[in-house]
Amino acid sequence: MAKTSEKIPYKIYLNESEMPKAWYNLRADMKHKPAPLLNPETMQPITLDELSAVFCRELAAQELDDTTPYIEIPSEVLDFYKMYRPAPLVRAYCLEEKLQTPAKIYYKFEGNNTSGSHKLNSAIAQAYYAKKQGLKGVTTETGAGQWGTALSMACAYLGLDCHVYMVKCSYEQKPFRREVMRTYGADVTPSPSETTAVGRKILAEHPGTSGSLGCAISEAVEAATSQEGYRYVLGSVLSQVMLHQSVIGLETKIAMDKYGIKPDVIIGCAGGGSNLGGLIAPFMGEKLRGEADYHFIAVEPASCPSLTRGRFAYDYCDTGKVCPLSKMYTLGSGFIPAANHSGGLRYHGMSSILSHLYDEGLMEARSVEQTRVFQAAQGFARVEGILPAPESSHAIRVAIDEALKCKETGEEKTILFGLTGTGYFDMVAYGKFNDGLMTDYIPSDEELATGFAGLDEIPVNK
């Protein structure tokens, strides 16, 4: 049973009046800015006008803004945040007790909303700017379904159309995710589909394909740019998304400061990087400004190791090569993780901001295999109550590893990790684990070489 003598509560909730009023733009504090996005047609830095054909103008401006440190959160977005935020900062007393570690473990829990993850933080922001611009609706892609659900919720609240291209294998395997989106009034199309030119092209080249995020992005971009009054929105990777997700780190920092807690290690799972980037933003800002030091760890699946085994190069964000190019750690836009991979975080690339920080040695990256991830997930669920998303469980795995290291060394480190969401829609993967049927897969260098070959063909990388 848990320790009760400590003064830190199990859960620290801020008051609504203590919630952050502005997002923090980490780029403003970076001396060396991330490389600019490139126009795929000209291979030149993309302009605001060009980007505004795909994204709402205000979001395009946020995407390109690497100098303004704070951007005010619109009051309508703040009101929406109040429906599910502030998110609790949880002291993992029961996990500490179970591990018998001298480490103090905290996690910021972003799963207390129907989308089941942190994605809603950016979804409402993006939907808000679309509404403000007078648009009819937005299009997007979704893989596991968290982002699509979040966007559906935001659009239902604001009365916007929402068209989601859902990776076909996920559409078929996760009918309940689909129904949640439909309950919020979204149209959901399995991707690749016959409804777009790029979808038809992909289907012709790869008949029977079960789709990928890269394909779904291409379809969603085409659907947005070919209809009057629509724009495309994206749930990760982009700098604007990391900006909105900074609310995670800002709230965490306010809560920690309130109780005089300073984390030594900050851990987050990394797919496209928005959750990790949002969590670490204000802490990394302090580090960049020389005010404090922290040890940051990005955790990715061994089966999709963009930071630990990828290349730092310009790459397309999508399979159809219609999106701007971003300089990032990438496995190549043609990379698709092995079929046995259950744990999300399957995007081929990584936030350009995080890629840049990693390249400068400001952050560590680790890859973990999925059976160890699910072991951590199960153990965490049993003592802390929350059934974590497989994605989030990557961070749990490394937090436990770090806490066990403290047990060996006797160090009383303070560990903070991001618990991005819940696993209620991932029970097929949990079932596989419960039945002892889960396996690991690490791509060989030869397999990775195929994706890298594509990178070499991009003119700007030559």
Place this chain on the structure above:
Amino acid sequence: MAKTSEKIPYKIYLNESEMPKAWYNLRADMKHKPAPLLNPETMQPITLDELSAVFCRELAAQELDDTTPYIEIPSEVLDFYKMYRPAPLVRAYCLEEKLQTPAKIYYKFEGNNTSGSHKLNSAIAQAYYAKKQGLKGVTTETGAGQWGTALSMACAYLGLDCHVYMVKCSYEQKPFRREVMRTYGADVTPSPSETTAVGRKILAEHPGTSGSLGCAISEAVEAATSQEGYRYVLGSVLSQVMLHQSVIGLETKIAMDKYGIKPDVIIGCAGGGSNLGGLIAPFMGEKLRGEADYHFIAVEPASCPSLTRGRFAYDYCDTGKVCPLSKMYTLGSGFIPAANHSGGLRYHGMSSILSHLYDEGLMEARSVEQTRVFQAAQGFARVEGILPAPESSHAIRVAIDEALKCKETGEEKTILFGLTGTGYFDMVAYGKFNDGLMTDYIPSDEELATGFAGLDEIPVNK
């Protein structure tokens, strides 16, 4: 968009130090006590010793105690509560705005935990007393799966065996619920099964039956009483469960008092009655003591209308007739709701305490049809963000009906309802609704007569 000028926050969270330290036993304030439980063999009031063969001794004592007003919450249970409580009291600003009602709407949200409902409040209490008594494990039944999940979580935390008999149709239709329980280490058996004598008997009489709660209870009781070191636990109906669930109402009352809010109408869905009973307990206590008045509304499905169309009589709690008899509003232990019924709350009887209060005219009861319930659920999800459980949505339906009445009359009533849980595992039902395939069913008087006939045969009712 929502009103922002009000002083009441969107969500009122108590501090951990403000959480209730004792459960409230409403029976202590009832002048006329509910009729005693009867031993099914002797038809005489059951004794503590007899009841202790089925339940842990301390829980049996709580079951029979109708005089002690407050029972201390053990510190271990309080620690567990801190992992997911206090639950927020939410001001439904967005719903009010959408309905354009002068009413003020509040809901107590109990869904922020992995079991997805309030059930965990009693699960941890029951598991704790089992552990304290030195038992190896507990057995139970589950229908929709919320209770089984909650008990699995509590047992995993305390290191107790947990054996769940899951109604067969639910076991087959909700494999994900099953996997959550297995992730928490529980054994889950579809009921009726060949593993118990009563299960074999039911299977012989009704080959191919898809089971019922009443059958699953009989199997779980047999499994508990035929093994050394095991006891049976139940998630609703019993007075001990309502005692533990009083934490819902107590927290609500503390939060409301803190902001000077007094509800006029208090609404809860009613299956076995534990959530409604827990929510209203301290308010009903005030009413019984003549200190305040409130209008209480129990909401049940039109397809399983135990309060609105049932009889107030002694009845068995289970199909196998091995449990004590309880005097309650009931449709007869043989009653099974129509196959098209999606919304939970399918138990044939009702808490003896609530039945008694209803019989004395201290509470109103309404039945609602499921398509109207899902309309309310969808509308609520779209403006308040939370995807509600079908069970909880019965309360939402009537809260909206009451708020719309206020819109007509101009009354500025304060409406409080219990939002017992989330609907993440109910997407088959939502899908049916989304596809326009949901239908309603109201049993005819002739259909109800079959269940009532069984009641007439019980000696004590003659």
